[in-house]
Amino acid sequence: MTRPSEVTRERILKAAERLFADRGYDGTSIRAIVAKARVNQAAINYHFDGKDGLYREVLGTAFRALTERQLGHAKEAETISREEALRQFVRRQLWPLTGRDELSRHIRIFNWETVRPTPVFRQLLSEDAAPFMGVAVDLVRRFLPEADTRTLVVAAIWLIGQCSVFVRNREQLAGPPVGLTLDEPAVEALGLMISRWVIGGLGQPG
Numbered sequence: 001m002t003r004p005s006e007v008t009r010e011r012i013l014k015a016a017e018r019l020f021a022d023r024g025y026d027g028t029s030i031r032a033i034v035a036k037a038r039v040n041q042a043a044i045n046y047h048f049d050g051k052d053g054l055y056r057e058v059l060g061t062a063f064r065a066l067t068e069r070q071l072g073h074a075k076e077a078e079t080i081s082r083e084e085a086l087r088q089f090v091r092r093q094l095w096p097l098t099g100r101d102e103l104s105r106h107i108r109i110f111n112w113e114t115v116r117p118t119p120v121f122r123q124l125l126s127e128d129a130a131p132f133m134g135v136a137v138d139l140v141r142r143f144l145p146e147a148d149t150r151t152l153v154v155a156a157i158w159l160i161g162q163c164s165v166f167v168r169n170r171e172q173l174a175g176p177p178v179g180l181t182l183d184e185p186a187v188e189a190l191g192l193m194i195s196r197w198v199i200g201g202l203g204q205p206g
Contacts, residue, residue, distance in 0.1 A: 005047075008037075008039055008043050008047070009047045011037045011038070011039065012033065012037045012039060012043060012044060012047060012048070012054065013054075013057065013058065013061070014037075015033055015036035015037035016028070016033050016037070016054050016055070016058050017058050017061070017062075017102075017105055017109070018036070018105060019032055019033055019036060020055065020058055020109050020112070021104075021105035021106075021108040021109050021112075022108070024109075024112035024115075024116060025055055025112065025116070025118050025120070026116060030044060030050075030051050033051075033054070052120050055118070055120050056120050056123070056124065058109065059109065059120065059121060059124050060124060060128065061106075062105075062106035062109050062110065063124060063128055063129075065102070065103065065106055066096060066103075066106055066107075066110075067131075067132040069092045069095060070089065070092050070093070070132060070135050070136075071131055071132060071135065073088065073092070074135045074138075077089070077135075077139065078138075082139070082142035082143060083195075083199055085139055085142070086139060086143075086159075086195055086198060086199060086202075087191070087192070087195040089135075089136070089139055089159075090162070090163055090191045090194050090195045090198065091188070091191045091195075093160065093163035093164070093167070094163050094166065094167065094187050094190060094191050094194075095187075096167050096170075097166060097167060097170055097182050097187045097190075098182070098183070098184050098187055104170075107167060107168065107170065110168070111168055114168065133153075133156060136156035136157075136159055136160055137152050137153060137156045139156070139159070140152055140155040140156050140159060140202060143155075143199075143202035143203060144202060155202065159198060159202075162194050162197070162198055163194065166190065170182060
């Protein structure tokens with residue numbers, strides 16, 4: 001049986017996620033969260049130790065939702081060809097393009113961080129991003145076995161960026177003047193196109 005405190009905690013998280021997605025961290029007040037969640041401020045302090053703790057929880061949930069597929073397939077990727085592993089990596093990176101609602105809110109929260117990065121977000125990356133970055137580094141190492149660590153990290157960031165530019169800007173790209181179709185067949189075709197270009201780029205001699 002769900003306890004009342006758990007219901008309250010979940011209600012706060014849902015309200016905060018929506019507000020942070022719409023307004024960003026700076027534009028979201030504790031008062032607005034309290035009003036939307038229909039709780040008192042003491043409940044936020046009790047469950048999350050204030051606004052920063054609540055935002056950290058929301059960011060962590062969003063980050064896990066957007067990376068858990070890559071982490072879940074990391075071992076499997078080691079057993080297939082590097083080209084197929086890369087194609088699957090790209091496909092999973094583009095997967096949020098076909099998502100709606102909660103995934104869209106997660107993406108919008110990270111878009112705010114692109115414009116106005118917060119100390120809470122920087123802490124999240126320092127604590128939680130290493131496993132995901134490790135997956136990307138291990139993948140590009142299969143194409144660049146002689147590269148040093150710095151080159152591998154740069155290549156991994158470049159690989160992630162080939163996909164994230166579409167994910168971060170999904171709403172703008174779907175509208176005019178671009179009008180990019182983002183249904184499942186179109187996203188699959190986009191993934192194959194990006195994969196071909198990335199494989200070609202990583203396969204070129206330095």
